[in-house]
Amino acid sequence: MKRTILLTIATAALAILPAFGDDSTLGVTVGPEATFTTVSATTTLSKANTTFGNYGGTTSFTYKIRTTTDGGTGSITVLVTSFGSGGPAVSDLSFTCTAPSSGTPCSSSTGASTSTAQSVVGFGPDAHSSNSGDSGTAVWTLADRPQIKTGDYSSTATFTVSAT
Numbered sequence: 001m002k003r004t005i006l007l008t009i010a011t012a013a014l015a016i017l018p019a020f021g022d023d024s025t026l027g028v029t030v031g032p033e034a035t036f037t038t039v040s041a042t043t044t045l046s047k048a049n050t051t052f053g054n055y056g057g058t059t060s061f062t063y064k065i066r067t068t069t070d071g072g073t074g075s076i077t078v079l080v081t082s083f084g085s086g087g088p089a090v091s092d093l094s095f096t097c098t099a100p101s102s103g104t105p106c107s108s109s110t111g112a113s114t115s116t117a118q119s120v121v122g123f124g125p126d127a128h129s130s131n132s133g134d135s136g137t138a139v140w141t142l143a144d145r146p147q148i149k150t151g152d153y154s155s156t157a158t159f160t161v162s163a164t
Contacts, residue, residue: 072125
């Protein structure tokens with residue numbers, strides 16, 4: 001009986017003692033970020049069986065983006081290389097764009113360029129993609145001109161993503 005009363009008093013005394021230790025505050029600064037992945041690493045431009053009809057193809061991509069709340073911006077741009085001597089002219093290459101609601105795709109057919117990165121998708125302040133990423137496309141059109149020499153030609157499309 002003495003043991004039970006003593007144990008009860010000791011337990012009650014521990015319950016009313018203040019907790020000792022230091023509090024710790026966790027802090028984090030979340031900044032703008034962006035990632036980009038092409039789903040189709042190689043896009044083959046092909047055409048229907050029409051004489052001198054346009055070639056076409058689609059480059060699919062996924063991206064994740066977060067821009068700052070006040071004044072943030074972001075973009076996905078593309079710059080292409082020349083097809084090479086005797087091949088199609090880059091001035092005959094254009095694209096249209098699609099993207100989900102987290103960005104604004106290019107509004108119409110945009111001419112490709114070897115010197116100036118062209119906008120594929122633009123983002124404004126407080127833009128956020130989904131956790132798994134959002135998807136978009138660049139739909140390419142290449143005019144088929146009679147003066148192009150027969151052969152295989154290629155160009156590299158370099159996509160760049162940025163966020164502030």
